Amino acid sequence: MPIPRALAAAIADELQGLPSQTLKDAAARLSLSYRTQEAVLALGCDADRLAYCAARMPATYAAIETALAEVGDAFAAARSLLDVGAGPGTAAWAIADRLPGLAALTCLEAHAPWAALARRFAARSETSALRNAVWLTGDAATAPLPAADLVSATYLLNELPEAETGGIVKRLWNAAGLGLLLVEPGSRAGFARIAVARETLLAQGAAFVAPCTHHSACPMRPGDWCHFSVRLEREAFHRHAKAANLSYEDEKFSYLIAVKVKVPSPEGEARIIRRPMRASGRVTLDLCGKSGLARTTIPRSAGPAYRRAKMAQWGDLWRSRD
Ligand SMILES: C[S@@+](CC[C@H](N)C(=O)[O-])C[C@H]1O[C@@H](n2cnc3c(N)ncnc32)[C@H](O)[C@@H]1O
Numbered sequence: 001m002p003i004p005r006a007l008a009a010a011i012a013d014e015l016q017g018l019p020s021q022t023l024k025d026a027a028a029r030l031s032l033s034y035r036t037q038e039a040v041l042a043l044g045c046d047a048d049r050l051a052y053c054a055a056r057m058p059a060t061y062a063a064i065e066t067a068l069a070e071v072g073d074a075f076a077a078a079r080s081l082l083d084v085g086a087g088p089g090t091a092a093w094a095i096a097d098r099l100p101g102l103a104a105l106t107c108l109e110a111h112a113p114w115a116a117l118a119r120r121f122a123a124r125s126e127t128s129a130l131r132n133a134v135w136l137t138g139d140a141a142t143a144p145l146p147a148a149d150l151v152s153a154t155y156l157l158n159e160l161p162e163a164e165t166g167g168i169v170k171r172l173w174n175a176a177g178l179g180l181l182l183v184e185p186g187s188r189a190g191f192a193r194i195a196v197a198r199e200t201l202l203a204q205g206a207a208f209v210a211p212c213t214h215h216s217a218c219p220m221r222p223g224d225w226c227h228f229s230v231r232l233e234r235e236a237f238h239r240h241a242k243a244a245n246l247s248y249e250d251e252k253f254s255y256l257i258a259v260k261v262k263v264p265s266p267e268g269e270a271r272i273i274r275r276p277m278r279a280s281g282r283v284t285l286d287l288c289g290k291s292g293l294a295r296t297t298i299p300r301s302a303g304p305a306y307r308r309a310k311m312a313q314w315g316d317l318w319r320s321r322d
Contacts, residue, residue: 003061007093008235010124011053014117015237018050026051027241034185049117053088054241060155062232063253064094064183066315070210071098071181074259075150078178080104082148084140085156089118089133091181095152096127105133106146112137140168145175154183157193165196173204179259180206186227186252194254195220207262211255211271212288213317219292226273226288227254228315268320270294275314283309287318296320 002008015023026047078099083091086107096102109115115135122130136143140156141164151172157165172180182197184190195218198208202215211226212218220226229252234244270289277284281300287293298309312318 001062001065002233002235003058004093004097004125006124006126007061007121008237010121011050011057011235012237014050014120015054018047020240022047023051023054023241024243027055027243030055031242046113049088049114051241053117054235054237057088057090058232058235058238059249059251060090060183061094062230063186063251063255064091064152064154064181065098066228066230067181067183067210067253067255067257068094068098070315071257072209072263074209074257074263075099075178076101078102078149080148080150080177081106082146082151082175083107084145084151084153084172085109085159086118086135087114087155089122089130091152091154091183092118092122092130092133093125095150095181096125096130099150100127102129102150104148105129106136106148107133108136108138108140108143108145110137110139140171145171147175147177149177150179150181151176152181152183154181155185157182157197158184158187158190162192162196165193166200169197169200170204173201173206173258176260178261179209179257181255181257183253183255186225186229186254188223188225191220191225191227191254194226194256198256201256201258206258206260209257209259209263211257211273211315213269213271214290216290216292219288221293225254227252229253229275270318270320272312272314272316272318276309276312278310282306283312285309285312285318 030051086109184193229250231250233248270287273288274286282297284297286295298306300306
């Protein structure tokens with residue numbers, strides 16, 4: 001799904017005052033900073049922040065939304081959300097959309113100008129919880145974190161020194177009543193943060209809802225990384241900021257959804273961790289499950305399993321039995 005229309009309109013309105021070339025230059029700087037792993041956002045000016053909203057926010061929103069599609073009813077009882085490293089409020093918008101029962105939203109952000117921009121966006125939401133959200137300025141590593149049913153941190157950990165990951169994840173976990181949602185870029189560096197978060201959470205007794213279907217050590221091989229992909233239609237301002245011709249882009253992301261109360265995952269369930277390879281009369285799936293990584297080929301002769309495999313997508317759950 002694209003970002004909500006109210007949010008798209010709010011971004012478009014904010015961009016009105018920004019000269020076109022300034023936006024493109026800022027988007028190019030942003031893109032370079034991602035390639036070179038330098039966090040420019042923390043030091044950013046208005047143009048940098050608006051470039052993020054135009055060129056990155058639709059994609060981070062799509063990634064968060066795709067991860068949220070895997071929560072099932074794990075957070076159905078959630079009434080409060082704490083989003084840390086909120087930036088323009090991307091996760092708050094996506095989560096409020098997914099969990100209409102949320103009544104209290106708190107967003108913590110290190111840099112006050114982000115919170116000011118995010119407040120202007122939230123004022124345009126049709127969701128009262130978002131319009132009434134509390135925006136706090138503070139550092140994820142040191143600020144008091146108000147308790148909430150659900151805690152989220154999206155595209156935050158990769159902006160911080162890797163050595164801080166475990167400590168911050170523990171803080172997020174301690175603030176969460178029901179569980180935690182983490183989303184990071186689908187890069188080696190992004191997954192490295194998710195892998196540390198996973199280990200940290202396992203040591204805290206967390207249970208995973210997705211993408212992991214088991215609680216053994218992560219079987220991902222060194223140099224490889226668990227990630228998924230979502231295709232999103234580009235908004236006009238998105239194409240303009242990136243000087244892009246294509247009407248869509250693919251956002252790669254890594255994520256982890258952890259809960260406090262264990263939910264048994266059905267026996268024999270595994271996650272499809274690569275794009276399925278389809279050939280005449282067979283489908284090959286790369287899976288991650290209880291017994292580790294596995295590649296399985298499902299021939300046409302498998303009947304119903306083959307029909308399921310033909311429809312299966314990267315990121316879906318796969319049941320070995322019908
Ligand atoms: C890449 S943006 C992600 C924004 C938003 N969560 C999203 O998914 O689109 C990272 C945000 O984290 C904020 N940030 C960076 N370091 C932080 C820290 N130590 N504590 C709180 N926020 C921080 C940045 O200012 C920025 O707004």
